[in-house]
Amino acid sequence: MKLEDVIDIVRIANQSFLETARLTRLMGQRFVQYMRQWPDWLFVAETSEGKVVGFIFGSPDGEAHASIHWIAVHPKFQGMGIGGMLLKAIEEKASSLGLKAILTGTPFALRFYEKYGFKCVGIRRRLVLELIGKSLEPPEGLESRLIALEGLRDFIPLMDREEYLRFISAYFSVYESDPEKALAVLADNQIVGILIGRRNEVYPDLVTLGYIFVKDSAYAFRMLKLFAYRASTGGYRWVGVELPIPYVEEGELLKEGWQDAQLPSFWTGYQLRKDLQK
Numbered sequence: 001m002k003l004e005d006v007i008d009i010v011r012i013a014n015q016s017f018l019e020t021a022r023l024t025r026l027m028g029q030r031f032v033q034y035m036r037q038w039p040d041w042l043f044v045a046e047t048s049e050g051k052v053v054g055f056i057f058g059s060p061d062g063e064a065h066a067s068i069h070w071i072a073v074h075p076k077f078q079g080m081g082i083g084g085m086l087l088k089a090i091e092e093k094a095s096s097l098g099l100k101a102i103l104t105g106t107p108f109a110l111r112f113y114e115k116y117g118f119k120c121v122g123i124r125r126r127l128v129l130e131l132i133g134k135s136l137e138p139p140e141g142l143e144s145r146l147i148a149l150e151g152l153r154d155f156i157p158l159m160d161r162e163e164y165l166r167f168i169s170a171y172f173s174v175y176e177s178d179p180e181k182a183l184a185v186l187a188d189n190q191i192v193g194i195l196i197g198r199r200n201e202v203y204p205d206l207v208t209l210g211y212i213f214v215k216d217s218a219y220a221f222r223m224l225k226l227f228a229y230r231a232s233t234g235g236y237r238w239v240g241v242e243l244p245i246p247y248v249e250e251g252e253l254l255k256e257g258w259q260d261a262q263l264p265s266f267w268t269g270y271q272l273r274k275d276l277q278k
Contacts, residue, residue: 001042001055006031008052009044016072018108020202020265030057030070041066043089045073045082053077056086058093061103066094068104087116095276102274107267113274122271125243126261127253128206129228134257136232139222144183144195144230147171151184158191158215170196170211181207183230185223192219195227197239202265205237212245220247240266 001009006028013027021027034042038059045054054073061067068090073082087102094102106113110120152171156164171182174196181197196211209227214220224241231239240261243250260268 001035001039001044003035005044005052005055009055012052012055012072012074013070015075017070018264019267021070021072023202027070034059034069041090041093043086045077045086054082054086056090058090060094060097060099064100065103066090066097066099066101068102071109083112084116091274091276099276101276104272105269106272107262107269110270110272113272116274118272118274120270121273124269124271125250126240126266126268127243127250127258128238128240128261128263128266129253129256129258130238131228131232132237134232136225136229138229139225141187142192142219142222142226143186144226145186146180147182147184147194149175155184155191155194159213163213167194167196167211167213173210174198180234181230183226185219185226187219192216193223195223195230197227197231199236200240200265203238203263206240206263206266207231207234207236207238208240208266209242209245214246217247220245221252224248224253238263 009031010024010027013022014024016022034057041058041060043056044052046052054077056071057069059067059069068087071083071086091102104113104118152168155167159167174182178197178199181199183195184191185193185195192215194211194213195209197207198210200206200208212223214223224245228239240263262268
C-alpha cells in the first residue's frame with residue numbers, strides 16, 4: 001500500500017461499507033494510524049492499469065494471532081474473487097511469521113468469511129426496538145428521576161464496591177453529553193434500579209443502554225420498558241441493548257418486538273477465526 005492510495009481507499013470505503021467505516025473522517029484517520037503502525041499489513045488489489053479496487057487492513061494480535069480490521073472491494077469489482085485474494089495476502093503474511101490463526105469480527109459479512117474457511121467462535125448479541133408506531137406508556141408502579149452528582153452517595157448501600165465503580169464510571173461517561181439519561185428507578189419512593197443511556201454519536205435517532213443495575217429481579221423487564229418510554233418522550237426512533245441483561249430473557253424481548261440490531265453503528269457482531277495450516 002502506498003501513501004497516494006488514501007483517496008482510493010476512502011472512496012471504496014464510502015461506497016462499500018454499511019457500517020460507520022464508510023465515513024471519510026474515520027477511514028482517513030485509520031489509514032494514517034495503520035500506515036504508521038503496521039504498514040506491512042496493509043494490502044491493495046489493483047487492476048492491470050494500476051487502479052486500486054480493493055483493500056485490507058490487518059495487524060499482528062499478540063504472539064499467536066493476526067487480526068483483520070477492514071476489507072472492502074469496490075462495488076463494480078465485487079464477485080470476482082478479489083476479496084479472497086486480499087484474505088490470502090493476510091494469511092500468507094501471518095504464516096510467514098509463524099502465527100497460528102486469523103481473527104476478525106463482522107456485523108454483515110459472515111457468509112463471505114465462512115466461504116473462505118472462517119468459523120464463528122462467538123456472537124456479540126445486540127437488539128433494538130423501534131419506537132415509532134408503538135403505543136408506549138410508563139410501566140405501572142415505576143417512576144424515574146435524574147441522578148444528580150450530589151446524590152451519588154445514596155447508591156452506595158445498594159451495591160458492592162465493584163458494582164458501584166461500574167455505576168459511577170457509566171454515570172461520568174454521560175455526565176456532559178447525556179446527563180438526562182442517567183436515571184434512578186423508584187418503586188414506592190424506594191430506589192430499585194439504575195438506567196444509564198447514551199445517544200449514539202453517529203446515528204442520533206438511537207439511544208443505547210450503557211448500564212443497568214437491578215436491585216430486585218421482579219423489576220428488570222419493567223425497567224427496560226421504562227427505558228424505552230423515556231427514549232420515546234425524547235423523540236428517538238430506536239433503543240438498543242446488548243445481551244445479556246440481568247434477569248431478562250432474550251425471548252421476552254423478542255416477544256415485545258425487539259430485533260437483531262443492524263443499524264450503521266450498532267449491530268450484532270460475529271467473532272470469527274481461521275486456523276492456519278502448519
